[in-house]
Amino acid sequence: MYGKRILLGISGGIAAYKIAYLIRLLKNQGAEVKCVMTPSASDFISPLVVSTLSENPVAIEFWNKDSGLWTNHVELALWADLYIIAPATANTIAKMASGICDNLLLACYYSSKSKTIIAPAMDLDMYQHPTFKRNLNQLISDAVLVIPATNGSLASGLEGEGRMEEPENILRFIQINFPFSAKELSSKKKILITAGPSYEAIDPVRFIGNHSSGKMGFALAEICLAKAWEVTLICGPTNLDLAHPNLNIIPVFSAEDMLLAVQENWKNADIGIFSAAVSDYRPEKFETQKIKKTEKTINLQLIKNPDIISWASENRGAKQFVVGFALETNNALEFALNKLDSKKMDMIVLNSMEDKEAGFKKETNKITILDKKKGKYSFPAKSKREVASDIIDTIFKLM
Numbered sequence: 282m283y284g285k286r287i288l289l290g291i292s293g294g295i296a297a298y299k300i301a302y303l304i305r306l307l308k309n310q311g312a313e314v315k316c317v318m319t320p321s322a323s324d325f326i327s328p329l330v331v332s333t334l335s336e337n338p339v340a341i342e343f344w345n346k347d348s349g350l351w352t353n354h355v356e357l358a359l360w361a362d363l364y365i366i367a368p369a370t371a372n373t374i375a376k377m378a379s380g381i382c383d384n385l386l387l388a389c390y391y392s393s394k395s396k397t398i399i400a401p402a403m404d405l406d407m408y409q410h411p412t413f414k415r416n417l418n419q420l421i422s423d424a425v426l427v428i429p430a431t432n433g434s435l436a437s438g439l440e441g442e443g444r445m446e447e448p449e450n451i452l453r454f455i456q457i458n459f460p461f462s463a464k465e466l467s468s469k470k471k472i473l474i475t476a477g478p479s480y481e482a483i484d485p486v487r488f489i490g491n492h493s494s495g496k497m498g499f500a501l502a503e504i505c506l507a508k509a510w511e512v513t514l515i516c517g518p519t520n521l522d523l524a525h526p527n528l529n530i531i532p533v534f535s536a537e538d539m540l541l542a543v544q545e546n547w548k549n550a551d552i553g554i555f556s557a558a559v560s561d562y563r564p565e566k567f568e569t570q571k572i573k574k575t576e577k578t579i580n581l582q583l584i585k586n587p588d589i590i591s592w593a594s595e596n597r598g599a600k601q602f603v604v605g606f607a608l609e610t611n612n613a614l615e616f617a618l619n620k621l622d623s624k625k626m627d628m629i630v631l632n633s634m635e636d637k638e639a640g641f642k643k644e645t646n647k648i649t650i651l652d653k654k655k656g657k658y659s660f661p662a663k664s665k666r667e668v669a670s671d672i673i674d675t676i677f678k679l680m
């Protein structure tokens with residue numbers, strides 16, 4: 282990162298105390314660092330610490346009351362190759378999302394032409410609050426990159442999601458997403474993800490479906506987007522929504538629709554993550570009129586659906602990486618290994634219905650990852666977002 286210009290915005294949360302360490306890490310990489318702070322951030326970390334470590338004056342107010350000098354936020358914002366706001370509090374995120382510009386940190390955001398990254402930090406209930414989620418989604422669709430908060434002890438004494446990501450991981454995120462060297466450039470990826478259920482029509486009003494919510498696939502898409510990767514998300518019927526400039530979302534209904542969408546998009550992808558719960562069978566005949574309840578019993582003849590992931594494995598280029606999922610109710614490991622092999626995957630993510638933390642519509646998931654070289658990686662129960670992060674990290678390691 283030699284000579285790269287990083288503007289670091291610090292807002293007023295307890296995690297601000299870790300910023301001293303982040304500045305050190307960035308400086309050690311050779312980056313030039315300038316800092317802006319919100320007035321309340323200086324209650325959490327002394328501007329003297331920040332200016333000493335960054336080796337630059339810290340800007341807090343629009344103008345210096347002693348000298349009368351004005352801080353040019355436009356110049357500061359345009360100076361930066363990258364703007365990182367860490368910690369980003371719920372208040373700052375809300376203001377960024379709604380256009381409020383009442384401090385220097387926000388004025389720099391509005392004047393900036395560089396990429397902005399935020400590392401949110403707040404208490405767990407705030408992190409789950411619909412208002413916060415709405416604001417965060419707004420920033421994601423405004424092309425702000427998000428380093429998700431992690432799980433652990435919070436300043437309130439509670440345990441949960443809301444801790445700012447550790448400085449080492451913030452640095453790693455920057456290095457992966459801002460390929461300042463050719464090696465890092467090669468780590469930028471195009472991802473194809475299938476998500477959600479498939480619905481197989483019986484007649485114009487009924488279908489065969491399953492309980493998949495699509496949450497796992499959407500969490501995977503969010504993590505990939507946060508890495509500035511390009512994502513094609515092919516999803517069966519869900520209630521979920523996601524918008525981002527790097528996201529191409531293709532809604533589909535049946536397994537056959539999903540296969541068509543995969544066939545059209547697969548050759549451009551580096552990685553395929555097939556998390557959709559595709560129906561194995563569909564009604565052989567689609568009744569064009571609603572079936573009437575005249576008979577005492579009726580038979581529904583089913584035929585096998587195409588296996589989408591197998592098509593992708595058989596039609597892949599040398600460098601394309603294929604990831605599948607297995608949700609099993611029994612003999613989980615054995616079934617997952619068989620799938621890994623028969624569908625020629627590089628890696629399979631197993632979640633067992635025997636685990637109470639895993640399964641449809643749950644917020645958490647507990648996974649074991651198996652790879653084609655017989656590697657086995659087990660993880661504790663985590664939120665689907667954290668699981669998504671583990672999956673992406675493992676793909677990266679195996680690739």
Ligand code: C5P
Pocket residue numbers: 475536555556557558559560561586587588589590591604605606607608620
């Ligand atoms: O064999 P099973 O359906 O349990 O395999 C699950 C894996 O295969 C998942 O990754 C799922 O997305 C994929 N699959 C598929 N096409 C199908 C059925 C499953 O891609 N028709």
